[in-house]
Amino acid sequence: MATQAAFMPGSKVETETFWGTVWSWLTTVDHKRIGILYGTSAFIFFLIGGIEALIMRLQLARPDNTLVGAERFNELFTMHGTTMIFLAVMPLSAAFFNYMIPLMIGARDVAFPRLNALSYWIFLSGALFLNSSWLFGLAPDGGWFGYANLTTAQFSPRHTIDFWMLGLQILGVSSMLAGFNFLVTIINMRAPGMTLMRMPVFVWMSFVTQFLLVLAFPAITVALILLMFDRFFGTLFYAPAAGADPLLWQHLFWIFGHPEVYILILPAMGIVSEVLPTFARKPLFGAPVVIYSGIMIGFFGFGVWSHHMFSVGMGPVADSAFSIATMLIAVPTGVKILNWIGTLWGGSIRFRTPLYFALGFIAMFTMGGLSGVMHASPPVDLQQTDSYFVVAHFHYVLFGGSIFGLFGGIYYWWPKINGKLLDERLGLWHFWLMMIGFNVTFFPQHYLGLIGMPRRIYTYAPDLGWNFWNLISTIGAFLIAVSLLFFIVNVIRTMRSGKIAGNDPWDARTLEWAIPSPPPVYNFARVPHVHDRDDYWLQKHGDGHGGAPAPRPAPVTAAEIAAIHMPSPSFWPLLLALAMAVMISGLMISMYQVIVGGLLTLYLMYKFAMELHRPAEGHGH
Amino acid sequence: MADHAAAHVIHDPNIGNTGLDNRKMGMWAFLGSDCMFFGSLIGTYLAYKGKSLSGPGPHDVFDIPLTSYSAALLLASSLTMVLALANLQHNRVKSAARWLLVTALLGLHFVLNQVYEFTTFVLHHDLKLSTNLFGSSFFVLTGFHGAHVTGGVIWLLILVGLAWRRQLDVRDYTKVEIAGLYWHFVDIVWIAIFTVIYLIP
Numbered sequence: 115m116a117t118q119a120a121f122m123p124g125s126k127v128e129t130e131t132f133w134g135t136v137w138s139w140l141t142t143v144d145h146k147r148i149g150i151l152y153g154t155s156a157f158i159f160f161l162i163g164g165i166e167a168l169i170m171r172l173q174l175a176r177p178d179n180t181l182v183g184a185e186r187f188n189e190l191f192t193m194h195g196t197t198m199i200f201l202a203v204m205p206l207s208a209a210f211f212n213y214m215i216p217l218m219i220g221a222r223d224v225a226f227p228r229l230n231a232l233s234y235w236i237f238l239s240g241a242l243f244l245n246s247s248w249l250f251g252l253a254p255d256g257g258w259f260g261y262a263n264l265t266t267a268q269f270s271p272r273h274t275i276d277f278w279m280l281g282l283q284i285l286g287v288s289s290m291l292a293g294f295n296f297l298v299t300i301i302n303m304r305a306p307g308m309t310l311m312r313m314p315v316f317v318w319m320s321f322v323t324q325f326l327l328v329l330a331f332p333a334i335t336v337a338l339i340l341l342m343f344d345r346f347f348g349t350l351f352y353a354p355a356a357g358a359d360p361l362l363w364q365h366l367f368w369i370f371g372h373p374e375v376y377i378l379i380l381p382a383m384g385i386v387s388e389v390l391p392t393f394a395r396k397p398l399f400g401a402p403v404v405i406y407s408g409i410m411i412g413f414f415g416f417g418v419w420s421h422h423m424f425s426v427g428m429g430p431v432a433d434s435a436f437s438i439a440t441m442l443i444a445v446p447t448g449v450k451i452l453n454w455i456g457t458l459w460g461g462s463i464r465f466r467t468p469l470y471f472a473l474g475f476i477a478m479f480t481m482g483g484l485s486g487v488m489h490a491s492p493p494v495d496l497q498q499t500d501s502y503f504v505v506a507h508f509h510y511v512l513f514g515g516s517i518f519g520l521f522g523g524i525y526y527w528w529p530k531i532n533g534k535l536l537d538e539r540l541g542l543w544h545f546w547l548m549m550i551g552f553n554v555t556f557f558p559q560h561y562l563g564l565i566g567m568p569r570r571i572y573t574y575a576p577d578l579g580w581n582f583w584n585l586i587s588t589i590g591a592f593l594i595a596v597s598l599l600f601f602i603v604n605v606i607r608t609m610r611s612g613k614i615a616g617n618d619p620w621d622a623r624t625l626e627w628a629i630p631s632p633p634p635v636y637n638f639a640r641v642p643h644v645h646d647r648d649d650y651w652l653q654k655h656g657d658g659h660g661g662a663p664a665p666r667p668a669p670v671t672a673a674e675i676a677a678i679h680m681p682s683p684s685f686w687p688l689l690l691a692l693a694m695a696v697m698i699s700g701l702m703i704s705m706y707q708v709i710v711g712g713l714l715t716l717y718l719m720y721k722f723a724m725e726l727h728r729p730a731e732g733h734g735h
Numbered sequence: 736m737a738d739h740a741a742a743h744v745i746h747d748p749n750i751g752n753t754g755l756d757n758r759k760m761g762m763w764a765f766l767g768s769d770c771m772f773f774g775s776l777i778g779t780y781l782a783y784k785g786k787s788l789s790g791p792g793p794h795d796v797f798d799i800p801l802t803s804y805s806a807a808l809l810l811a812s813s814l815t816m817v818l819a820l821a822n823l824q825h826n827r828v829k830s831a832a833r834w835l836l837v838t839a840l841l842g843l844h845f846v847l848n849q850v851y852e853f854t855t856f857v858l859h860h861d862l863k864l865s866t867n868l869f870g871s872s873f874f875v876l877t878g879f880h881g882a883h884v885t886g887g888v889i890w891l892l893i894l895v896g897l898a899w900r901r902q903l904d905v906r907d908y909t910k911v912e913i914a915g916l917y918w919h920f921v922d923i924v925w926i927a928i929f930t931v932i933y934l935i936p
Binding site: 225226229293295298301302304305308328330331333335336337339340347350351356357358359366716728 | 748863
C-alpha cells in the first residue's frame with residue numbers, strides 16, 4: 115500500500131536525476147507537494163522564531179544581564195512575534211489546508227492549482243525577504259504590531275521598518291490569494307453528496323478561516339500602504355503634528371489583528387475536532403453546534419478589535435461595547451470546549467500521541483481563554499495590559515492552543531502524508547517535555563505580570579522580586595527546545611525506518627483515510643459519493659444501529675485511472691513571485707527597480723493567464 | 736457512477752459541484768476582499784475629513800463638472816461592457832471586440848481626466864501628498880481607484896488583442912464576464928468615492 119502509484123496521469127515523464135527532482139518541486143502544482151513545502155518551510159521558521167525566543171529568555175534569565183543590548187532585544191521580540199505568527203503558525207495551518215482539504219472533501223486538487231503554487235512562492239519570498247533583514251543588520255524593531263507613529267520615518271529612519279512593512283505586504287498577498295483559492299475549493303470542489311453539513315469539522319473551521327483571511331487582510335494592507343506612503347512619499351497619515359489621529363493605525367491594525375487571532379486558532383480547533391472523534395471512536399459530540407460556534411467566533415471576531423486598545427482611552431461607551439462583545443465571544447468558544455469533552459465522554463479512548471496533543475490543546479487553550487476573559491473587562495485590562503500577564507495569556511492560546519493543536523495534526527496526519535507512523539515513545543517524550551516546558555515557561559509569567567513586570571523590557575533591576583521566576587521561565591524555554599529535539603529525532607528515524615502505516619492506521623472516520631498513504635497524485639481513483647460526515651467510518655463499521663456496512667464499490671479499472679486528467683506543472687508561479695519580490699524590494703533601493711519589477715510582474719501575470727488559454731488546442735484530447 | 740461516461744464528455748473542469756464556475760466564484764471572493772480594501776481607505780478619508788491643519792481643503796480645489804463628466808464616462812463604460820458581453824454571447828466577436836475597445840477607451844479617458852485633475856491640484860492649488868491630511872487621504876484613495884481602473888483597461892485591451900488575433904470567441908464568455916465583474920465593481924466603487932469625497936459637503 116505504501117508504494118506510490120507509478121502511473122502519473124497528466125504530468126510529463128519525470129526524470130529521476132537530482133535536478134529533475136528539484137525542477138519538479140519548483141514547478142509543482144500538486145496540492146500535496148505544496149502542502150509539504152508549506153509545512154517544511156513553516157517548521158524551519160518555527161525553529162528560527164524559537165531560537166529568537168531562547169536568546170530573549172537567556173537575556174532575561176537574571177537581572178542586569180548584558181547578553182544582548184536593548185536594541186537587539188527590540189529586534190528579537192519584533193522578529194519573534196512576526197515570525198511565529200506569519201511564518202510559523204499561519205503557514206503550518208496552510209500546510210494542512212493544502213494537503214488535507216482536497217483529500218477530506220474528495221477532490222483531486224484545489225480549484226486553482228497554479229494560484230496555489232503562486233501563494234506558496236510569494237509566501238517564501240516574503241519570509242526570506244523579512245529574515246534577510248538580519249543579514250543587513252536592519253532587523254525590524256517596532257514590535258509585531260508596529261504602532262505608528264513609532265514606525266514613521268521620523269522615529270525609525272533606518273530601513274528596519276521597511277523590511278517589516280514590505281515583508282508583511284508580500285505575505286498578505288500570499289494569504290489572500292490562498293484565501294480566495296480555498297474558499298472556492300471548499301464551496302465548489304466537494305465530492306457528490308458532501309453537503310456543507312457533511313463536511314468534516316476541520317474543513318469547516320478552515321472555511322471560516324478563509325473568510326477571515328480575505329476580509330481581515332485588506333485592513334492591514336491599507337494600514338501598511340498608508341505607512342509606506344508616509345515613509346516613502348511624505349504623506350501625513352501617521353503624523354500627529356499635521357493633525358493625524360495616532361489611533362488610526364491601531365484601529366486598522368486591530369481590525370485585522372483580532373480576526374488574525376482566530377485565523378491562528380480556528381485551524382487548530384478543526385484539527386482537534388478530527389483527532390478526538392478518531393481516538394474516542396465516537397462521532398464529534400454536537401458537531402453542528404461546533405460548526406455553528408466556529409461561524410459565531412468568525413463573525414464576532416470582527417467586532418472585538420478595540421479590546422486591544424482599552425488603555426488608549428476610547429471612552430466608556432466604546433469600552434463597554436467592546437467589553438461585552440469580547441465576553442460574548444467566549445460563549446461559542448466555551449461551547450466548543452464542552453463539545454470536545456462531550457466527545458471523550460463514554461468513548462472507548464485509545465491514548466496515542468495525537469490524542470495527547472489534542473488533550474493538551476484543550477487544557478492549555480482553556481487556561482488561555484480564561485485569562486483572556488479576564489482582560490475583557492476594561493478596569494482589569496488596564497492593570498494587565500503591557501505586562502507579562504498578557505504575554506502569558508497569548509502564549510497559552512497561541513502556543514498552548516495553536517502549536518499543540520498543530521503538532522496534534524502533524525502526528526495524526528504524518529502517516530497519511532509520508533506513509534509511515536511516527537514513533538509513539540518518542541512522541542510521548544516530545545509531548546510531556548513540551549507540556550511541562552511550556553507551563554514552566556509561561557505559567558510564572560502570569561505572576562510576573564501581576565507583580566508589575568512590563569513586557570518588552572530587555573533587562574530589570576535585581577531588587578524587584580522578579581529574579582527567581584524569570585530564571586524558572588528561562589529553564590522552561592530550554593525544556594521546550596529539548597522537546598523539539600525529540601520531535602526532530604523522531605522525524606529522522608521515522609523517515610529512515612518507520613513502521614509502514616497503511617491506508618488507515620488509526621481506524622479513522624474521514625475520506626482521506628480511504629486512499630493509500632501517501633496518496634497517489636490524483637488522490638481518488640474514483641470520486642467518492644458521500645452520505646455522512648463520518649462517511650468512511652460508516653463504510654467500515656455501519657451506523658451502529660444494526661445497519662450493515664455499505665457494500666464495497668467495484669474495483670477501479672486501469673481505464674478509469676488513465677482517464678484522470680491532472681493539471682500540468684508550471685514555472686510561471688515561481689517566476690511571478692520572484693518578479694513581485696523584485697518590485698516590492700525596489701522601494702528600498704531605487705524606483706527604477708520598482709518600475710522594472712512592476713513591468714515584469716505585469717508581463718508574467720499575462721503569461722500566467724495565457725498558459726491555460728485554450729489549453730486543449732494543439733493536442734486533441 | 737452510471738453517468739460517468741456521459742460526464743466525461745460534457746465535464747468542464749471549471750464548473751464545480753454548485754454548478755458555478757470556479758473562476759467566477761474566485762473573482763467574487765476577490766471583490767469581497769476588495770470591498771474591505773476600499774472600505775478601509777474610505778474610512779480613513781472620512782476619519783480625516785476636516786482634520787487638516789492647513790489648506791487647501793476639498794472645496795478649494797474640486798472641479799465638480801469635470802469629475803461629474805469622468806463619473807459619466809465610467810458609468811457609460813459599464814453599459815458598453817454589457818454590450819460587449821451580449822455580442823460575445825451570440826459569437827459576434829468583432830462587435831464584442833469593438834465594444835470592449837470602447838469600454839477600455841472610456842476607462843482610459845477617465846484615467847487621463849484623473850491625471851489632469853491631479854496635475855491641476857499640484858500645479859495650481861499646491862496640493863500635494865504631503866501638503867495636509869486632505870492631500871494625503873484624497874490622493875491615496877482616488878489614486879488606488881485610478882490604479883484599479885488602469886489595471887482594468889490593460890485587462891480589456893488584452894482581451895481586445897486576443898479577439899483581433901482570433902483567439903477569443905463565445906467559448907471564452909466566462910473569461911470576459913469575469914473581466915466585466917471586475918469592471919462593474921470598479922465602477923460601483925467610484926460611485927461611492929464620488930459621493931463621499933466630491934458630493935457630500
